[in-house]
Amino acid sequence: MSSARATLRVELHTSALSGMPLRPKNLVSALVHHSQDEGEEARDLATEEDFRNALSLAHSTDQLVELWRRHLIHWDYEKSPSWTATAPRTDERRTDILASLGLSAETAAALTSLVPVPPSGGPVVxxxxxxxxxxxxxxxxxxxxxxxxxxxxxxxxxxxxxxxxxxxxxxxxxxxxxxxxxxxxxxxxxxxxxxxxxxxxxxxxxxxxxxxxxxxxxxxxxxxxxxxxxxxxxxxxxxxxxxxxxxxxxxxxxxxxxxxxxxxxxxxxxxxxxxxxxxxxxxxxxxxxxxxxxxxxxxxxxxxxxxxxxxxxxxxxxxxxxxxxxxxxxxxxxxxxxxxxxxxxxxxxxxxxxxxxxxxxxxxxxxxxxxANPNKPDxxxxxxxxxxxxxxxxxxxxxxxxxxxTPFANVFIDPADAQDIFPKDFIVSLPRPEGYMGVEDFHDLDSPVAPSERTLTNSNEKAHVRDIKLVSDEDDTVLRNALDMFVLTAAMKLYREANGLGDRYFQHHTMLIHESVRTKDQRELRSKVHKLWWSAGYTGPSGHDRLRVLFDTDVAPVSRLRSEGQAVPDSYDELAPYVGAAAIRIGGDDQPVIVVNGDRDIENGEADFAKRSLWKILIGGQKLSRGFTIEGLTVSYYRRRAGNASTLMQMGRWFGFREGYRDLVRLYLGRGESMGSKEVDLYDAFESLCRDEESFREQLKQYATLVDGEPQITPADMPPLVSQHLSWLKPTSANKMYNARVVELGRPGKWEEPTWYPSETRQLRHNTELWLPIMESLSVETQEFAYFGEGEQSTHHRFNALTGILPATEFLAVLESLKWDASGRFEPHLTYVKEITRALPTKVDDWLVLAPQHASQGRRAGIGDLPRLLSWFARERRRGEALGAIRDPKHRAPALRIAGSLPYGGNDTTEHYVSDRRGVVVLYPVVLPDDRPHVEATQKVDPGKLVMAFAFVAPASAHTSDGKIVRFVVNTPPKDGPR
Known part of the structure; x- marks a missing residue:
C-alpha cells in the first residue's frame, strides 16, 4: 500500500511540475488542481504537509527526489529568466525558486538538504x-x-x-x-x-x-x-x-x-x-x-x-x-x-x-x-x-x-571534413573536482611570493617536488632517496590506519619509476632497483638512520603543515615500529618491483589493482603513459621526456585523488635532462603545459557567455585558443595541427602579455624610440605600489615604479607604429584596442604607465639619450623570436586593481590611480643574454639591442560594442559534404 501511495505521489507531483515549463509556481495550488479527478487518496496527497513528511523519510536517490532534482537544477541553471534577477547556481536563486513554489521554510530546508544548490563552478560549454x-x-x-x-x-x-x-x-x-x-x-x-x-x-x-x-x-x-x-x-x-x-x-x-x-x-x-x-x-x-x-x-x-x-x-x-x-x-x-x-x-x-x-x-x-597529411593528394x-x-x-x-x-589534437581536426571526428556540436570543459591533485598542486603558478620567501606553507614546489640532478648515469643517490621516501610514506599510511582512520585503510600504495619506453632500459632499471632495495637495510640500523633523517628533514615538516587533520607522529621513534611492516608489505614476497609494459618475459607481476592489494614499485613502459590509473600512487620518479604537451601531460600519472595522504605525495622530477643537443627542465615543461591548459580553459570560460542568446563562438573556432609557452613543447604532435587566425581578441580587465617581438636591430631601435618620449615623461621619483589580498602578507604584491599617464589616443598611436615579428599575432589585440579607444562613448580614457624599478641598484642602465638610469629585465627568447614569460608576478595584482578587476586592496598609492576607464601598461625593457655583460659593465644599452616589452590590462569595463570577446577567421578551405 505504501509503495502504491509513493507511486501515486510521484505521478501527482509529475503532473503538477509539468504545468511549470517556464517558471516555478505555487506547488499546492498545482497539486490540488491535478488531484481533483484522481480520487480521494490523491487529494490527501495534495498538501505541503504530505510533501514535507515524504521528504523527511526520503533518500537522495528516491524517485520523488529525482523528479524534483531535475526541475530544481533546471531552474538553478537558467541563464536569464524573466521571473528572477538572481544569478544562476546561487543561494539567492534557490530562495527565489522556493518562494515562487510557495513552500514554507521547513519544507524548503528539507528539499534543499536533499537537492543542494549546484556548485557555482560548473562545466563550461x-x-x-x-x-x-x-x-x-x-x-x-x-x-x-x-x-x-x-x-x-x-x-x-x-x-x-x-x-x-x-x-x-x-x-x-x-x-x-x-x-x-x-x-x-x-x-x-x-x-x-x-x-x-x-x-x-x-x-x-x-x-x-x-x-x-x-x-x-x-x-x-x-x-x-x-x-x-x-x-x-x-x-x-x-x-x-x-x-x-x-x-x-x-x-x-x-x-x-x-x-x-x-x-x-x-x-x-x-x-x-x-x-x-x-x-x-x-x-x-x-x-x-x-x-x-x-x-x-x-x-x-x-x-x-x-x-x-x-x-x-x-x-x-x-x-x-x-x-x-x-x-x-x-x-x-x-x-x-x-x-x-x-x-x-x-x-x-x-x-x-x-x-x-x-x-x-x-x-x-x-x-x-x-x-595523414591532408595536403597530399589521394x-x-x-x-x-x-x-x-x-x-x-x-x-x-x-x-x-x-x-x-589533452584536447588540442581534437580541436585541430579539420572542421570541414564531415567524415572526421571534429567536435562540431559541443565542447564541454569539466570543472576541477574537489580533492583532486593536478599540475598546479606541484607548482607555484604566478605566486606573488618571492622565491626567496617561499616556504613549505606557501609553496607547493617545496612541499611536494624533489629535484633529480645526477652527477652521472651511475649516480643512484636520488633514486635511493625516492625508495626511502616510498617506504617512509608506507609506514606513515600504516601509522594512520592505526591512529584515526578506523575501519578505513590504504588498499594500495605505489611508486612509479618512469625513465624510458625501451624494454632493454626497463630490464636494466629493474635490476638496479632490486639491488637498491635488497641493500637498503630497512629493518636494520643503516636503514633506520637514513629514514630518521628523511623523516626529520622532509616528511615531518611537510605533514605537520599540510596533513589536513591526518595523524602525524611526534617523532621518528613513534613511526619506527611501522617501518618493518611497510617493507614487508612491499617486498615480503620477494617481488618489490613490477614492470608494466608489453614485454611479457619481464612482466613479473600483473598490476591488477582490482584483484589484489598492491604495495609495489612500478617501472613504467607504454602502458603507464596514458589512461591507466595507478592506484595509491604516492612517490613518482620521473625522467622520461616527451616532445609535445599532450604526451607529457598524459605521462603525469601522479595527478589524481589522494584522500588521506596528499601531504605524503612526492614527485622526483628531472632537471637538466638532455633532449637532442639541448638540456630541458621537466619541471618547467610541466609548468608551461599547465599554463597552456589553464589558458585554454580560461578562454573557454569567457567565450561560453552568450551574447543576445547566441554563442560567441562554436567549436570550429577553437584552434586559435591553443597557446604554447615553450619552443620545444608543442601543444600536440605536428601531424595533428592546423592553423586558424584570430582577427580580434579583447579581454577586458585581463593581463595581456605580448611576446612576439622582432629580432632585427633596425626594428628594435624603431620600437625603443617610440617608447623613449614616454619613458622620459615618467615621474622623477618612484612610488610604492602594493595590493594586500585577503590572508596575504604585505610583501607579496609590493614594488616600486615610475609612473605616467598616457592618453588613450597616444597609446593607440604607439601600438599602431610598433614592429612585431612576422606572425601577426598582435593584430587581434590591436584591433580590440582600436575599438575601445575609438568607441562612442569611449571605453578607455587613459593608461597608467608603470615602469617597475628594482629595489637594488643593479641592472640599471641608460637607454638611448635618456638622462637617467632605468631598471632593465633579464629575459630570453624561447619560441623562435618570441620571449618566454615576461611578467613579474608581484606586478599583476596592483595593475588589475587599477583597471577594475580586483576589489579594494588596501594600498593608498594603488587606490589613488583607480579609475573606471583607465587601463594599465607595464614596461619591461628587456636585455637578452648575449648583451648583458656589456650592459652590466657600461650601464648603457644600445636601443637597437633592447627589446621594449610590455604588458597591458584594459579597463574591466571596456567591452566591445557587440559584447563579443573574440572574432575568428578559420583558414581551412571548405570541403564538400554536410557540416
Missing part, C-alpha cells in the same frame, strides 16, 4: 544551437540506470554536492545529443575535456546511464589502445552501471568472469535485485567481457539483433525503443577488432539507420585522430580514424563523444 529534448519536462524512456548509478555513488561516499555536479555535467552532454526517438536522423559530435585522472570515466558512465535511459540502444566504448585500459574500463562499467544480474544472465555466480574478483565476492558490484526488465526497467546485454574484446561470432551477431514490440514500426519509435534491451561493448582501438564489429553490423537484420547509437571515445586524442586516413569514420557512416543515428584531458 562551447556549443552551437541545438533542439532541446532532454529537459525536466520532456524526459523520455525509463529512468533506471541513472538513478541506480547515482545511488551507488552515494553509497561509495560521494557527497551530495559531488553527485549533483556530475548530474549537471552529464546533462550538459546528453541534452546536446540527438533525440533518439526523432524521425530525422542527426549525428552530433562532441568533446568532453577533463583533467588527467580526474573522474572522466565517472562522467561518461553517467552519460551512458542517462543515454540508455533516454533510448540509446547500442553503446560502443572505445577503451584505449591497450588491453589493460580496455579491461579497466570494462570492469568499471560492469561494476557501476551494468550490474550483477545483467552480467550473470541467469548463470551461477561461479561462472561470472569476475568470480575471482574480490569486489565481486564482497558484493561491491551494483545489484538491481532482479533482471531490470522484470522490475519495470530494461536489460543491458554485454557484447564484451572482462577478458574478451569484441569477437566476430555467430552468437555475437544474434545478440546484436534488436527486438521490436511492433515489427512494422522503426526501432526508434518509443513503442519499440523503450521495450528493447540495450547493447554495450567496450572495444580496443585496434583495426582488427573494429573491422570485426563493422563486418557484423553489416550482417544484422535490424536496419542500421534505425538504431540510436552512442560512441564514447576514451582518450580521444590518441589513435582516433587522423594524422591521402588515406590512418587506420583507427578510418574505422571510426566507417562506423559513423554506417550508423546515421550514431552520436560521437570524445573524452580527453
Amino acid at each position: 562551447i556549443s552551437g544551437t541545438f533542439v532541446p529534448w532532454y529537459t525536466p519536462h520532456s524526459r523520455q524512456g525509463r529512468s533506471w540506470y541513472w538513478p541506480a548509478y547515482r545511488r551507488l555513488l552515494s553509497e561509495k561516499g560521494w557527497s551530495d554536492g559531488a553527485v549533483t555536479e556530475l548530474d549537471v555535467a552529464t546533462d550538459q552532454v546528453v541534452e546536446r545529443l540527438a533525440d533518439p526517438t526523432s524521425e530525422t536522423a542527426y549525428q552530433s559530435k562532441g568533446l568532453v575535456v577533463g583533467y588527467v585522472q580526474s573522474g572522466k570515466t565517472a562522467n561518461f558512465t553517467g552519460v551512458i546511464a542517462k543515454s540508455v535511459d533516454a533510448g540509446y540502444r547500442l553503446v560502443i566504448v572505445l577503451g584505449g589502445t591497450l588491453n589493460l585500459l580496455r579491461e579497466q574500463t570494462q570492469r568499471r562499467l560492469d561494476m557501476e552501471l551494468v550490474g550483477r544480474e545483467n552480467i550473470l544472465r541467469g548463470a551461477p555466480e561461479y561462472e561470472s568472469d569476475y568470480a575471482d574478483d574480490p569486489a565481486w565476492v564482497q558484493g561491491k558490484f551494483l545489484s538491481h535485485g532482479n533482471f531490470p526488465s522484470a522490475l519495470g526497467g530494461f536489460d543491458i546485454v554485454r557484447m564484451t567481457t572482462a577478458d574478451n574484446d569484441y569477437k566476430s561470432l555467430l552468437q555475437g551477431i544474434v545478440a546484436l539483433e534488436f527486438e521490436k514490440q511492433e515489427p512494422t514500426l522503426p526501432l526508434y519509435t518509443p513503442k519499440n525503443l523503450h521495450r528493447s534491451s540495450a547493447r554495450l561493448m567496450v572495444v580496443k582501438k585496434n583495426k582488427t577488432v573494429l573491422s570485426k564489429l563493422v563486418k557484423d553490423l553489416n550482417k544484422i537484420k535490424t536496419p542500421l539507420g534505425e538504431i540510436p547509437v552512442l560512441i564514447i571515445d576514451d582518450e580521444a586524442d590518441e589513435a582516433s585522430v587522423n594524422t 591521402v588515406e586516413r590512418t587506420a583507427i580514424n578510418d574505422k571510426i569514420s566507417e562506423l559513423l557512416r554506417l550508423l546515421p543515428r550514431a552520436q560521437y563523444v570524445g573524452y580527453t584531458a
Whole structure:
C-alpha cells in the first residue's frame, strides 16, 4: 500500500511540475488542481504537509527526489529568466525558486538538504544551437540506470554536492545529443575535456546511464589502445552501471568472469535485485567481457539483433525503443577488432539507420585522430580514424563523444571534413573536482611570493617536488632517496590506519619509476632497483638512520603543515615500529618491483589493482603513459621526456585523488635532462603545459557567455585558443595541427602579455624610440605600489615604479607604429584596442604607465639619450623570436586593481590611480643574454639591442560594442559534404 501511495505521489507531483515549463509556481495550488479527478487518496496527497513528511523519510536517490532534482537544477541553471534577477547556481536563486513554489521554510530546508544548490563552478560549454529534448519536462524512456548509478555513488561516499555536479555535467552532454526517438536522423559530435585522472570515466558512465535511459540502444566504448585500459574500463562499467544480474544472465555466480574478483565476492558490484526488465526497467546485454574484446561470432551477431514490440514500426519509435534491451561493448582501438564489429553490423537484420547509437571515445586524442597529411593528394586516413569514420557512416543515428584531458589534437581536426571526428556540436570543459591533485598542486603558478620567501606553507614546489640532478648515469643517490621516501610514506599510511582512520585503510600504495619506453632500459632499471632495495637495510640500523633523517628533514615538516587533520607522529621513534611492516608489505614476497609494459618475459607481476592489494614499485613502459590509473600512487620518479604537451601531460600519472595522504605525495622530477643537443627542465615543461591548459580553459570560460542568446563562438573556432609557452613543447604532435587566425581578441580587465617581438636591430631601435618620449615623461621619483589580498602578507604584491599617464589616443598611436615579428599575432589585440579607444562613448580614457624599478641598484642602465638610469629585465627568447614569460608576478595584482578587476586592496598609492576607464601598461625593457655583460659593465644599452616589452590590462569595463570577446577567421578551405 505504501509503495502504491509513493507511486501515486510521484505521478501527482509529475503532473503538477509539468504545468511549470517556464517558471516555478505555487506547488499546492498545482497539486490540488491535478488531484481533483484522481480520487480521494490523491487529494490527501495534495498538501505541503504530505510533501514535507515524504521528504523527511526520503533518500537522495528516491524517485520523488529525482523528479524534483531535475526541475530544481533546471531552474538553478537558467541563464536569464524573466521571473528572477538572481544569478544562476546561487543561494539567492534557490530562495527565489522556493518562494515562487510557495513552500514554507521547513519544507524548503528539507528539499534543499536533499537537492543542494549546484556548485557555482560548473562545466563550461562551447556549443552551437541545438533542439532541446532532454529537459525536466520532456524526459523520455525509463529512468533506471541513472538513478541506480547515482545511488551507488552515494553509497561509495560521494557527497551530495559531488553527485549533483556530475548530474549537471552529464546533462550538459546528453541534452546536446540527438533525440533518439526523432524521425530525422542527426549525428552530433562532441568533446568532453577533463583533467588527467580526474573522474572522466565517472562522467561518461553517467552519460551512458542517462543515454540508455533516454533510448540509446547500442553503446560502443572505445577503451584505449591497450588491453589493460580496455579491461579497466570494462570492469568499471560492469561494476557501476551494468550490474550483477545483467552480467550473470541467469548463470551461477561461479561462472561470472569476475568470480575471482574480490569486489565481486564482497558484493561491491551494483545489484538491481532482479533482471531490470522484470522490475519495470530494461536489460543491458554485454557484447564484451572482462577478458574478451569484441569477437566476430555467430552468437555475437544474434545478440546484436534488436527486438521490436511492433515489427512494422522503426526501432526508434518509443513503442519499440523503450521495450528493447540495450547493447554495450567496450572495444580496443585496434583495426582488427573494429573491422570485426563493422563486418557484423553489416550482417544484422535490424536496419542500421534505425538504431540510436552512442560512441564514447576514451582518450580521444590518441589513435582516433587522423594524422595523414591532408595536403597530399589521394591521402588515406590512418587506420583507427578510418574505422571510426566507417562506423559513423554506417550508423546515421550514431552520436560521437570524445573524452580527453589533452584536447588540442581534437580541436585541430579539420572542421570541414564531415567524415572526421571534429567536435562540431559541443565542447564541454569539466570543472576541477574537489580533492583532486593536478599540475598546479606541484607548482607555484604566478605566486606573488618571492622565491626567496617561499616556504613549505606557501609553496607547493617545496612541499611536494624533489629535484633529480645526477652527477652521472651511475649516480643512484636520488633514486635511493625516492625508495626511502616510498617506504617512509608506507609506514606513515600504516601509522594512520592505526591512529584515526578506523575501519578505513590504504588498499594500495605505489611508486612509479618512469625513465624510458625501451624494454632493454626497463630490464636494466629493474635490476638496479632490486639491488637498491635488497641493500637498503630497512629493518636494520643503516636503514633506520637514513629514514630518521628523511623523516626529520622532509616528511615531518611537510605533514605537520599540510596533513589536513591526518595523524602525524611526534617523532621518528613513534613511526619506527611501522617501518618493518611497510617493507614487508612491499617486498615480503620477494617481488618489490613490477614492470608494466608489453614485454611479457619481464612482466613479473600483473598490476591488477582490482584483484589484489598492491604495495609495489612500478617501472613504467607504454602502458603507464596514458589512461591507466595507478592506484595509491604516492612517490613518482620521473625522467622520461616527451616532445609535445599532450604526451607529457598524459605521462603525469601522479595527478589524481589522494584522500588521506596528499601531504605524503612526492614527485622526483628531472632537471637538466638532455633532449637532442639541448638540456630541458621537466619541471618547467610541466609548468608551461599547465599554463597552456589553464589558458585554454580560461578562454573557454569567457567565450561560453552568450551574447543576445547566441554563442560567441562554436567549436570550429577553437584552434586559435591553443597557446604554447615553450619552443620545444608543442601543444600536440605536428601531424595533428592546423592553423586558424584570430582577427580580434579583447579581454577586458585581463593581463595581456605580448611576446612576439622582432629580432632585427633596425626594428628594435624603431620600437625603443617610440617608447623613449614616454619613458622620459615618467615621474622623477618612484612610488610604492602594493595590493594586500585577503590572508596575504604585505610583501607579496609590493614594488616600486615610475609612473605616467598616457592618453588613450597616444597609446593607440604607439601600438599602431610598433614592429612585431612576422606572425601577426598582435593584430587581434590591436584591433580590440582600436575599438575601445575609438568607441562612442569611449571605453578607455587613459593608461597608467608603470615602469617597475628594482629595489637594488643593479641592472640599471641608460637607454638611448635618456638622462637617467632605468631598471632593465633579464629575459630570453624561447619560441623562435618570441620571449618566454615576461611578467613579474608581484606586478599583476596592483595593475588589475587599477583597471577594475580586483576589489579594494588596501594600498593608498594603488587606490589613488583607480579609475573606471583607465587601463594599465607595464614596461619591461628587456636585455637578452648575449648583451648583458656589456650592459652590466657600461650601464648603457644600445636601443637597437633592447627589446621594449610590455604588458597591458584594459579597463574591466571596456567591452566591445557587440559584447563579443573574440572574432575568428578559420583558414581551412571548405570541403564538400554536410557540416
